[in-house]
Amino acid sequence: MTSQTTPDALSDIVARIESARKAALKPAANVTLIAVSKTHDAARIRPLLAAGQRVFGENRVQEAQAKWPKLREEFADIQLHLIGPLQTNKVKDAVALFDVIHTLDRPKLAGALKKEFAAAGKTCPLFVQVNTGEEEQKAGIAPSDAKDFVAYAKGELGLPVIGLMCIPPVDDEPSPHFAFLRKLAGECGLEHLSMGMSADFETAIRFGASHVRVGSALFGARS
Ligand SMILES: *Cc1c(COP(=O)(O)O)cnc(C)c1O
Numbered sequence: 258m259t260s261q262t263t264p265d266a267l268s269d270i271v272a273r274i275e276s277a278r279k280a281a282l283k284p285a286a287n288v289t290l291i292a293v294s295k296t297h298d299a300a301r302i303r304p305l306l307a308a309g310q311r312v313f314g315e316n317r318v319q320e321a322q323a324k325w326p327k328l329r330e331e332f333a334d335i336q337l338h339l340i341g342p343l344q345t346n347k348v349k350d351a352v353a354l355f356d357v358i359h360t361l362d363r364p365k366l367a368g369a370l371k372k373e374f375a376a377a378g379k380t381c382p383l384f385v386q387v388n389t390g391e392e393e394q395k396a397g398i399a400p401s402d403a404k405d406f407v408a409y410a411k412g413e414l415g416l417p418v419i420g421l422m423c424i425p426p427v428d429d430e431p432s433p434h435f436a437f438l439r440k441l442a443g444e445c446g447l448e449h450l451s452m453g454m455s456a457d458f459e460t461a462i463r464f465g466a467s468h469v470r471v472g473s474a475l476f477g478a479r480s
Contacts, residue, residue, distance in 0.1 A: 263301070264308035266475050267292075270458075274469065277462035285450070285467040291338050293454075293472030296479045299324055305475070306332045314359075314470050316341025318351050325354065340422075340451075340470055342396040345369040352377050359384040359422040359451050359468075362398045367410040374416075382419045384451050384468075385410065387441065389434040390426035397423065400441070407445040420449025420467065431457045435464035 271290065278284045291314040294302050302313070302324070311334050315321035321337065329335050339355040342362075348369045351358060361367060361383045374380040385407055388397030398406050403421070411418040421442045425434035435452050442450055453461025455474035462469065473479060 263304050263475055267305055267308050267310055270471060270474060273459060274462060277459040281463045281465065283465060285462070285465055288462055288466060289468045291340070291468055291470045292475050293340065293470050294324075294476065295320065295341075295472065297476050299328055301476060302328060303331075306335070312336045312338065314338040314340040318343070318347045318354065321354055322350060348373045349377075352379070352381065355381060357382050357384070360386045360396060361410060361416070361418070362386040362388075362396050364406070364409065367414055367416060371414045371416060380417050382417050383410070384420045384422040384449065385418055386422045387438060389423045389437055390429060392426055395424065400437070403441055404445055407447065418447065420447045420451060421445070422451035424454075432460055432464065435461050435466070439465045
């Protein structure tokens with residue numbers, strides 16, 4: 258746990274985001290702070306909502322379903338981002354609940370999203386997750402398949418892919434991963450980059466991140 262209250266941590270992080278953005282060589286026009294509220298209950302989330310934060314990230318569909326419909330009745334304009342792996346049998350629930358999905362990473366999921374968007378009569382912006390560290394246990398499309406996959410999802414299926422997302426290996430220096438993702442996004446003609454977490458969001462912003470996903474630096478350590 259940090260000794261700061263979450264609203265204090267929030268203003269601190271917002272200020273750090275803005276100075277990192279200004280220090281970037283080619284700064285993103287806007288950096289969106291996604292407050293990652295996984296494992297934290299509504300009582301821990303409410304102070305951030307009261308302080309004005311509206312963009313949140315969750316990594317599990319079921320956990321988000323249990324918390325957010327009620328919070329949405331209490332606070333207007335909440336934007337929910339799915340940042341964890343998505344199974345095709347959860348696509349219907351995910352599309353109903355989330356405003357942005359960061360974890361499109363395989364053709365089967367692309368097909369399921371296309372089908373569900375048509376059935377639900379709505380879509381949401383998507384990021385393609387790239388497994389930049391080529392870790393076996395990690396989700397994400399292989400770097401060498403990424404361009405073809407974006408062309409398929411965006412070009413062929415017409416999905417609203419807006420950017421790329423990565424989670425660098427925990428023991429790696431993150432900068433090369435961020436630089437790689439940025440270059441790949443340029444080659445794919447994609448504008449947005451979802452990269453950077455509590456330990457490295459300022460570095461990610463210097464490499465052009467438009468969306469940072471910050472959990473423990475806001476809420477304290479997860480148990
Ligand atoms: C948990 C999580 C985060 C936040 O991690 P912190 O280190 O607590 O900031 C960011 N991105 C993803 C995909 C996560 O699962």
